[in-house]
Amino acid sequence: MFPAFRRRRITATWISDPGALMLVVESESQLDGLTMIVMASPAGAWPSSGSIVETRGPGSPRRCAPRDDGKGCEMDALDLLLKRRSVPARNMVEPGPDAAALERILRAGTRVPDHGKLAPWRIQVLRKDGQRRLGETMAEIFARENAEANEAQIEAMRQKPALAPLLLVITHKPQPGKIPELEQILSGGALCQNILMAAHAQGFCGSWITGWPAFHPRIVELLGHDPATDKILGFIYLGTPSEPMEDRPRPALSDVVSEWSGPLVQVA
């Protein structure tokens, strides 16, 4: 089950616990320095079956997405893909990802298909100060450009970036060369999705939005980018859901998937 660990130089100790076994893994890599509680594996043996229900250690705290059946908290990768959904920022509360969880999110985010290995994207992490500064500018622009806006709307704009514990700004920076810009933008989109998935996999929730601020040159500039070339691909809010969220209807596969086996022949 853990071939990666088997290949590494590690020290492992089994500690029995009723109904569970604890495998303490120590290795040079910080991320591997985890304590894993592994269900249903015989003491003294490498786990060939069972699931990790909790991990903790230097690379932690590491939360994991709760399973639907309430048994443990690890979901497999396909489950995550099939179950991820957005949670609006207004429904997010603390905690947001801590340093270790955020690093995993950023590593997963930057591990995307990237034609030409151009890394044509940038990620900015906005904590409370950055969120406040962004909100002030958004409110100022909003008030100036919307004469009919009332105080409550302007204040909502000021608060918007701070709705969630953590805000990431993902920006496309086109790189010169023969790789079409569309492909570079698509790579940035994949990065955004990987971020959402990595957050979800660790028990957090996310929301990827744009809205007018993403397209406003003064906001692009405020964030240190060049409005002539760079594009904000998304603001990604990250936090913990305040309550269980209903899913939305998903497209029927029959509406969007078809078989293709060659050009249609026009019969005269």
Ligand SMILES: Cc1cc2nc3c(=O)[nH]c(=O)nc-3n(C[C@H](O)[C@H](O)[C@H](O)COP(=O)(O)O)c2cc1C
């Ligand atoms: C590039 C991009 C920009 C988006 N911008 C917004 C937005 O500004 N406001 C919004 O409500 N949803 C926006 N969405 C949609 C949400 O991210 C999300 O997909 C939607 O709320 C449905 O939730 P789901 O992710 O569970 O399907 C955007 C999605 C993408 C891919």
